[in-house]
Amino acid sequence: MSSLIEISDLRMKRNGRVVLDVEHLSIPRGETLTVVGPNGAGKSTLLLTLASLLKPASGEIRFNGKALSQWNELEYRRKVSFVFQSPLLLDMTVEQNIGLGLKFRGLPKEEIRQRVGRWVRDLGVESLLGRRAGQLSGGEAQRVSLARAFVLEPELLLLDEPFAALDPPTRTRLLDDLSALLADEHRTAVFVTHNLNEAAKLSHRIGVIVEGSMRQVGTAREIKLHPADETVRAFLQELPQ
Amino acid sequence: MEIFQITSLSLQVSTLATIISMVIGLPFGTWLALGTFRGRNIILSVINTGMALPPVVVGLVVAMMLWRSGPLGDLRLIYTPWAIVIAQTVIAAPVVTGLTAAALEALDPRLRQQLLGLGASRLQMIWYLWREARLPLLAALMAGFGAVISEVGASMMVGGNIKGQTRVLTTAIVLETSKGEFNFALALSALLLVITYIINLALTWIQQRAEKKS
Numbered sequence: 001m002s003s004l005i006e007i008s009d010l011r012m013k014r015n016g017r018v019v020l021d022v023e024h025l026s027i028p029r030g031e032t033l034t035v036v037g038p039n040g041a042g043k044s045t046l047l048l049t050l051a052s053l054l055k056p057a058s059g060e061i062r063f064n065g066k067a068l069s070q071w072n073e074l075e076y077r078r079k080v081s082f083v084f085q086s087p088l089l090l091d092m093t094v095e096q097n098i099g100l101g102l103k104f105r106g107l108p109k110e111e112i113r114q115r116v117g118r119w120v121r122d123l124g125v126e127s128l129l130g131r132r133a134g135q136l137s138g139g140e141a142q143r144v145s146l147a148r149a150f151v152l153e154p155e156l157l158l159l160d161e162p163f164a165a166l167d168p169p170t171r172t173r174l175l176d177d178l179s180a181l182l183a184d185e186h187r188t189a190v191f192v193t194h195n196l197n198e199a200a201k202l203s204h205r206i207g208v209i210v211e212g213s214m215r216q217v218g219t220a221r222e223i224k225l226h227p228a229d230e231t232v233r234a235f236l237q238e239l240p241q
Numbered sequence: 242m243e244i245f246q247i248t249s250l251s252l253q254v255s256t257l258a259t260i261i262s263m264v265i266g267l268p269f270g271t272w273l274a275l276g277t278f279r280g281r282n283i284i285l286s287v288i289n290t291g292m293a294l295p296p297v298v299v300g301l302v303v304a305m306m307l308w309r310s311g312p313l314g315d316l317r318l319i320y321t322p323w324a325i326v327i328a329q330t331v332i333a334a335p336v337v338t339g340l341t342a343a344a345l346e347a348l349d350p351r352l353r354q355q356l357l358g359l360g361a362s363r364l365q366m367i368w369y370l371w372r373e374a375r376l377p378l379l380a381a382l383m384a385g386f387g388a389v390i391s392e393v394g395a396s397m398m399v400g401g402n403i404k405g406q407t408r409v410l411t412t413a414i415v416l417e418t419s420k421g422e423f424n425f426a427l428a429l430s431a432l433l434l435v436i437t438y439i440i441n442l443a444l445t446w447i448q449q450r451a452e453k454k455s
Contacts, residue, residue, distance in 0.1 A: 048354065051354075051357075051358050053354050053357055053358060074360070074362055077357060077358070077360050078360040080358070081358065081359065081360075082354070082355065082358030082359070084351055084354075084355055084358075086349070086351065088349065088351055088352055088355040090352075090369065090372070090373060091372075091373055100359055100369075101359035101360050101361075104359060104360045104361045104362070104365050105360060148359065149359075152359070152360065158358075
């Protein structure tokens with residue numbers, strides 16, 4: 001598989017302090033990589049950098065073989081789609097929310113309607129189309145947020161703990177649906193979570209970030225059986241079994 | 242009739258000053274709310290101070306600028322309705338700017354990242370942030386209009402309260418009161434209140450209609 005993303009010597013700084021350091025990371029096309037790590041480890045910073053919403057202090061990210069610095073920023077951002085922990089829906093109807101990214105790209109109304117129609121069916125929010133964002137439950141809102149990201153058919157999907165605020169049954173259902181969608185679509189995705197079981201279920205490989213540094217990348221089994229160092233072992237021990 | 246002429250001039254001058262303030266305040270307030278540059282807090286505190294500028298002080302400064310001997314004297318605007326528009330813009334622009342910045346700062350800061358993360362251009366992002374903050378932004382406009390339609394000090398100093406030329410409702414009320422014509426002054430005051438109420442009612446209606454449509 002060819003790499004969609006190649007990261008080398010990436011460093012992010014905040015107030016002069018290094019908050020993320022990734023020596024090398026390659027994400028093949030079609031892979032779901034889950035990033036786990038303690039709070040404040042730099043997981044979200046990695047996603048925001050991949051989305052070109054934060055600029056690296058040094059190092060390079062290559063997308064489709066071309067350095068991010070050489071991409072037109074808007075053109076690049078339109079190949080990526082981001083789902084935050086909070087759904088962050090706008091004060092408009094579900095249909096308008098899901099079609100928003102397509103509207104940004106200047107697609108005709110009819111095409112927007114058709115594409116929105118497909119994804120509301122796939123994510124089970126068809127009955128909510130006319131509802132306003134404020135009238136949705138947490139689970140419904142997050143489904144709409146996922147539909148809004150998938151409808152863009154992005155080359156790279158970035159998900160920052162999208163289920164963290166949901167109750168366990170809703171979380172499980174959404175995780176199942178997302179897992180099926182990612183498998184069906186063969187979409188490249190980076191998913192951030194605290195939950196190793198969630199990570200194992202969803203992804204091909206798992207990356208462990210501790211104290212801003214990517215310590216290990218491997219399958220769930222590899223990481224559990226052979227933690228790369230003490231910090232990874234300590235992080236795994238702190239996780240709920 | 243004189244009263245219609247005074248009312249019409251009041252409305253024209255204050256509406257124009259509010260529109261100019263919006264043209265200045267909306268982009269400036271947005272820049273202040275979204276920017277992360279050095280000196281931002283200083284500018285914000287200056288704007289916040291500007292929101293409480295005493296109209297009579299604005300009137301004095303604008304008058305000094307527009308006097309024949311002043312730096313803008315050649316424009317010959319002193320004691321014209323344009324002078325009142327300028328002074329009222331100086332009063333309303335900080336109000337609109339400050340409230341615009343506050344309205345945008347009150348939005349979830351991740352909303353900007355979410356909009357960009359969905360592929361919005363910078364302008365599209367700003368447009369949708371304005372849309373999300375449309376209710377407080379309309380309130381900013383209402384506050385700007387309220388500040389200028391009700392002020393008297395600046396209009397008096399730069400307009401001169403000239404009958405048939407620069408007399409507006411507030412300056413007419415002051416004049417009639419000083420002449421002891423309390424009934425007429427009270428009638429003008431009631432008119433001013435009714436006009437302000439109708440305009441705010443219209444803006445509130447627009448606000449609610451926009452909310453339903455969206």
